[in-house]
Amino acid sequence: MTSPDNLPEVPSAEVPEVPAVAEPPVARRGMFGATDTGDTSGYGGLVVRRAPQLSTPRPYGGYFDELVDTLALDDAIERVVVDRGELTLHVKRERLVEVCQKLRDDPALRFELSLGVSGVHYPHLKGEELHAVIHLCSITHNRRVRVEASAPEEDPHIPSTVGVFPGHDWHERETWDFFGIVFDGHPGLTRIMMPDDWDGHPQRKDYPLGGIPVEYRGATIPAPDQRRSYA
Amino acid sequence: MSTGYDEATEGKVYSVTGADWDEVVSGVRDSDDERLVINMGPQHPSTHGVLRLVLTLDGETVTEARSVIGYLHTGIEKNLEYRTWTQGTTFVTRMDYLSPIFNETAYCLGVEKLLGIEDRVPDRAQAIRVMMMELNRISSHLVAMGTFGMELGATTPFLFGYRDRELIMDLFEYITGLRMNHAYVRPGGVSVDLPAGAVDKIGEFLKIMPQRIKDIRKLLDENPVYLRRTKDVGYLDLTGCMALGITGPILRSAGLPWDLRKSQPYCGYETYEFEVATERGCDVFSRYLVRMREMEESLKIVEQALDRIAGPLKGDPVMIEDKKIGWPAQLALGPDGFGNSPDHIAHIMGSSMEALIHHFKLVTEGFRVPAGQAYASIESPKGELGAHVVSDGGTRPYRVHFREPSFCNLQGFPAMAEGGQVADVIAAVASIDPVMGGVDR
Numbered sequence: 001m002t003s004p005d006n007l008p009e010v011p012s013a014e015v016p017e018v019p020a021v022a023e024p025p026v027a028r029r030g031m032f033g034a035t036d037t038g039d040t041s042g043y044g045g046l047v048v049r050r051a052p053q054l055s056t057p058r059p060y061g062g063y064f065d066e067l068v069d070t071l072a073l074d075d076a077i078e079r080v081v082v083d084r085g086e087l088t089l090h091v092k093r094e095r096l097v098e099v100c101q102k103l104r105d106d107p108a109l110r111f112e113l114s115l116g117v118s119g120v121h122y123p124h125l126k127g128e129e130l131h132a133v134i135h136l137c138s139i140t141h142n143r144r145v146r147v148e149a150s151a152p153e154e155d156p157h158i159p160s161t162v163g164v165f166p167g168h169d170w171h172e173r174e175t176w177d178f179f180g181i182v183f184d185g186h187p188g189l190t191r192i193m194m195p196d197d198w199d200g201h202p203q204r205k206d207y208p209l210g211g212i213p214v215e216y217r218g219a220t221i222p223a224p225d226q227r228r229s230y231a
Numbered sequence: 232m233s234t235g236y237d238e239a240t241e242g243k244v245y246s247v248t249g250a251d252w253d254e255v256v257s258g259v260r261d262s263d264d265e266r267l268v269i270n271m272g273p274q275h276p277s278t279h280g281v282l283r284l285v286l287t288l289d290g291e292t293v294t295e296a297r298s299v300i301g302y303l304h305t306g307i308e309k310n311l312e313y314r315t316w317t318q319g320t321t322f323v324t325r326m327d328y329l330s331p332i333f334n335e336t337a338y339c340l341g342v343e344k345l346l347g348i349e350d351r352v353p354d355r356a357q358a359i360r361v362m363m364m365e366l367n368r369i370s371s372h373l374v375a376m377g378t379f380g381m382e383l384g385a386t387t388p389f390l391f392g393y394r395d396r397e398l399i400m401d402l403f404e405y406i407t408g409l410r411m412n413h414a415y416v417r418p419g420g421v422s423v424d425l426p427a428g429a430v431d432k433i434g435e436f437l438k439i440m441p442q443r444i445k446d447i448r449k450l451l452d453e454n455p456v457y458l459r460r461t462k463d464v465g466y467l468d469l470t471g472c473m474a475l476g477i478t479g480p481i482l483r484s485a486g487l488p489w490d491l492r493k494s495q496p497y498c499g500y501e502t503y504e505f506e507v508a509t510e511r512g513c514d515v516f517s518r519y520l521v522r523m524r525e526m527e528e529s530l531k532i533v534e535q536a537l538d539r540i541a542g543p544l545k546g547d548p549v550m551i552e553d554k555k556i557g558w559p560a561q562l563a564l565g566p567d568g569f570g571n572s573p574d575h576i577a578h579i580m581g582s583s584m585e586a587l588i589h590h591f592k593l594v595t596e597g598f599r600v601p602a603g604q605a606y607a608s609i610e611s612p613k614g615e616l617g618a619h620v621v622s623d624g625g626t627r628p629y630r631v632h633f634r635e636p637s638f639c640n641l642q643g644f645p646a647m648a649e650g651g652q653v654a655d656v657i658a659a660v661a662s663i664d665p666v667m668g669g670v671d672r
Contacts, residue, residue, distance in 0.1 A: 084344055084347065086606060113478075115617055115639075118634075165474070166474045167475040171639075224313035
């Protein structure tokens with residue numbers, strides 16, 4: 001037992017204010033997926049955080065600077081990310097059509113070939129869970145760019161770009177089908193892969209896989225998303 | 232073999248499941264409504280799998296054409312998210328089942344881009360990939376041309392196409408162990424080196440094949456019936472192709488020499504000599520000619536790749552040296568018929584505990600891929616095949632989306648078919664060469 005008397009005196013000064021840095025969300029804890037049982041690996045306390053969402057500082061390198069300068073719609077672009085030799089423009093959803101139109105029509109840009117719309121669901125990104133990703137290719141200048149727009153889950157609306165790239169018709173239907181992103185202005189936004197009366201949007205991260213419970217000598221094998229994972 | 236009709240709000244609905252058309256014909260003749268809506272598929276031999284076409288006809292003319300897809304959706308993209316990065320190749324190979332090597336390569340290039348190891352993939356692996364892809368391009372085009380002939384009423388091209396494709400299937404079986412669904416290309420290289428004798432077998436194939444292509448050309452190039460069925464049919468010009476995002480032989484048949492192997496090379500295509508086939512007809516016949524020329528060019532590339540594999544690159548590794556990514560062992564067919572490497576088994580079971588742990592971890596858990604997204608695209612027989620690969624830093628893909636050329640090109644079908652004759656619909660669909668496994672994924 002120690003009494004307060006024999007402890008060294010603690011200075012009572014207040015802890016200086018540290019500028020608050022918002023910590024990015026946790027990507028995973030521990031290792032080997034052993035969270036419920038005794039983890040003897042010594043890695044149990046490991047916390048890996050997701051990479052913060054930052055804009056790439058200039059210069060971007062290659063033709064990327066020239067492309068962003070020519071586009072000249074800085075107020076429509078939330079972030080510019082250059083990663084692995086690819087340029088990604090994160091665009092405000094309400095300006096998506098305008099950006100696509102300019103990317104297609106400006107003689108110095110000429111992204112005339114669209115490779116479609118893909119969706120990604122990031123449930124951990126609050127307020128921008130659903131992403132629509134458009135890959136564009138310029139045959140004139142032999143360049144590529146990725147345009148990304150996001151919408152929150154509560155308001156999953158992104159304007160349709162079918163007017164700019166007619167080939168987006170099926171792509172947007174597919175993204176609606178799998179992710180539930182409503183493309184406003186699409187001429188006929190119906191399901192394309194799943195049956196018309198299907199419930200839910202299967203590519204969302206929270207959509208259960210179901211699976212068939214296979215029983216072998218009393219033990220059942222759960223669906224893949226219910227199994228122990230290493231990640 | 233049954234016909235019958237129901238009264239519906241849209242009018243009379245006939246169901247025809249056999250060859251008895253009399254009732255339909257008489258029913259239509261008596262009707263004062265000129266407009267006829269025909270449902271074709273999803274089970275129909277000439278729709279390349281489970282494709283459903285809804286055609287509105289005015290007499291013999293198609294006034295409206297719509298395609299309905301999704302009958303072969305198997306959730307490959309979703310399933311990938313619950314397997315390791317390496318296991319992903321076994322899924323993607325099943326998408327467009329006529330060009331499995333391309334699916335695997337596009338996916339692996341995407342994963343390699345995320346890992347940042349593009350420059351460290353051995354040259355021999357790249358040369359083998361190129362050779363396998365070009366062989367696969369020939370086999371895919373052979374099916375396209377063979378079925379194409381059959382759908383227009385010529386059975387010999389079909390037999391020729393499948394006979395010659397069998398040569399390539401045998402090569403694939405000899406090299407990868409499987410005729411289809413190989414999972415041969417892996418992140419970091421290819422799963423196994425060419426077996427002994429493979430170079431000779433491919434050399435023999437290269438001697439036979441040019442004559443076989445000529446045989447098909449002899450049947451179709453100047454066949455008057457074939458020309459009448461394909462010339463100026465299924466017209467889609469460059470403007471239409473660009474607007475609809477159509478790539479591949481259809482785009483090149485409209486005169487644009489856009490081929491990713493030339494314009495944005497991957498796997499070392501810039502070091503091979505070949506030409507991009509183009510035509511100016513924008514019609515079904517031009518697409519046929521483009522595919523035939525592409526097969527001839529592919530043979531040239533296979534020859535060059537084979538020279539490198541048998542020559543300067545002989546004995547080089549086919550998997551990345553990085554032990555944290557490359558598969559721990561090369562398979563070898565043992566005397567017991569099992570594909571294990573006896574040396575590797577002796578090593579991990581007899582001499583090194585660490586090697587055993589490493590093997591176990593890499594095979595069951597897989598490797599981690601740094602967070603981010605990448606897009607890798609290659610020129611598949613049908614057009615630009617792109618893989619949009621997203622990682623969250625884990626051992627499994629976070630999201631993989633494939634830009635499937637069949638999916639995109641099939642959107643161009645109404646533009647090709649509307650305004651034409653109903654018989655030309657078949658030719659138009661066949662010239663797109665859609666594979667429903669790829670369209671629906």
